[in-house]
Amino acid sequence: MSSNPLPKLHNAMWPGLVGKGDGPGQEPPISLERMLELTAGAEVNGQKFDGIDYFLFLPHTDPNAGDDELRKIADLIAGYGFNVGSLVAPVWGGTVGDTAMGDAAAREKFLEAVRMACRIAGVFNKHGVRKYGVIRIDSAEFGVEKWRQDPKGNTAKIAETFREAARIAADHGERLAAEGEICWAGLHSWRAMLDLLEAVGMPETFGFQADMAHTYLYLMGYNSPEDALLKPGYSEDEFYAAYEKMVDKLRPWTIDFHVAQNDGEVHGAGTHDKTGKHCRADDPNGKLDIVRCAGYWLKDAKARGIQHICWDGCMFPNATLEAPATWNAILDVMLKVRAAHGWNA
Template sequence: MSENNFPKLHNAMWPGIVGKGESDSEPMIELDTMLDLTANAEVDGVKFDGVDLFLYSPHVDIDISDDGIKALAEKISAKGLEIGSVVAPVWFDASAMGDEAHRSAWLDAVRKSTKIASRLRELGVRPNGIIRVDSAASVTDWDKDPKGNTSLIAQTFREAGKIAQASGERIAAEGEICWGGMHSWKHMINLLEETAMPDVVGFQADMSHTLLYTLGENAEEHRIVPDEYNWEPEVFHEAMKTLTNALRPWTIDFHVAQNDGSVFGSGNHEKTGRHCVATDPKGKLNIARDSGYWLRDGNGEVTKAMRHICWDGCMFSNDVMTKQQTWNDILAAMIEVRNNHGWSE
């Protein structure tokens, strides 16, 4: 067993919400249930260190009071967990690429999220983490004016960066093929470069979502692997090196995940990378190995850039998500990642 104790191992709470709660989807899973499943997971005496939160009802109301924030901190701490990154609910009646009203609503979500995140840090339950955002714009709408829309998103991201920076926080944009201006690795880099706040606004890599960047999903012109590609190891390796060498310098938050190479959506969530459980035999990723593309530099040295890493697995069935073994298996995969690419302090 490795003696590495960094990065800390977190579990995402938003899989209990994302893709659920609509008339054609399963019910949401309460935060208390997600916390219990996380706290009860254990592998050879090792447990999860913390959780990452979605600041959206019914888990966490974005307009939560200060007393509510304190109660949330106490609840999570009582389960032996810390809090890491938080997801700003920027998608609802808002867009980083919209008109003034939509952009104002987008920034308001960031402003409220920053207040919650910084207060949790003041309370001593959040030692590290970022505030996650997306453009909240469709690829189709972005494609009507790529240059102008990227500039507009960058302008909004800069404003978000100023809000976060004032409270000692950072913003991370997740690479996911369903968000306009962020739907390919080159578009993502262009957006971050135009935002031009590298110390404040960076990239969140999700192993599952970013894998689709290599396939050119929604941006065929930026496909890295050849058309006749059948997941040959040497081709996969070169594609991942190209991808991560380009995006790693911007990466400030990392999600461990599994993907079967297909896309999926449920409820009101648009189609994007399909998360799989850690043990899915159809998974295209070797989780323990392939995390290293992000957690080690081009010379193979551990970067220590992320103080915590988080498992992300959205749109699993409630039957799968409420089985304790699911989370034990996920924790086992996370431990392997830390054994292979972590460090000790």
């Protein structure tokens, strides 16, 4: 393994929450404490995870929590030797936020969720457990049907909301990253995402969060066939030509990066449906050479302010999340990504 100290290697806490719940057929959430234990237990050749990325919502965190409660959470995380990196703002309707594409009241709720996330970030920063990372958002408009009624107008409305959110973040010394995922209106294809980033036009404060599982489906044109860069049955040469084309467009905006695997399926669980299926790092059906594909995104990553990368395994079954072998395989591939594409301080 390379001795590169950067980027730091993080594990996401939200796989213990996303797609979990008390509805029919849903598995129960996994507590923050248990997710931390599982992450801390992973070890490959004496190397371990450096930190976590964190979803600011119940049951892991009350976004309305007071400073004392947040400092206790910071102490808990630091007790495992972890840093906190990127934070996920609770921007969705039914949490504390609402759609960025909605009316004035809905958009104000969206912005209030960003303010909450910035406040929590400030507590973690002052504590010392958080030294890098961004705040992640999306449009909180699930599905593309309503967006398609007026693509230009709706993209402009989302961009206006995002600009105001970016100004709020800048006032707190934070940067925002919009999650590229096919389920979010206006962020559902590589072309729509690029149009939105350019419409916001605040690259110092507002950028892109690339997830390898989700961006694979960008290539195939799910939810946006007109933007497809590949057809089923593609060759390896066709894949990498298309992958490079897509990444070259989005990489300059990329300020947060998730290592992940995808088997080409659209998947969902609970209230989080019709999105990219995250697969185990060693899934035999995975479509991606994880280390090679990560390299396309990590070119010049240091210059874009990226100091860590995060594994995302959303909507894994609880039995998979509870298996130590899952985390050792994930850490192993993360170390290989850093060995191939990392850098010194």
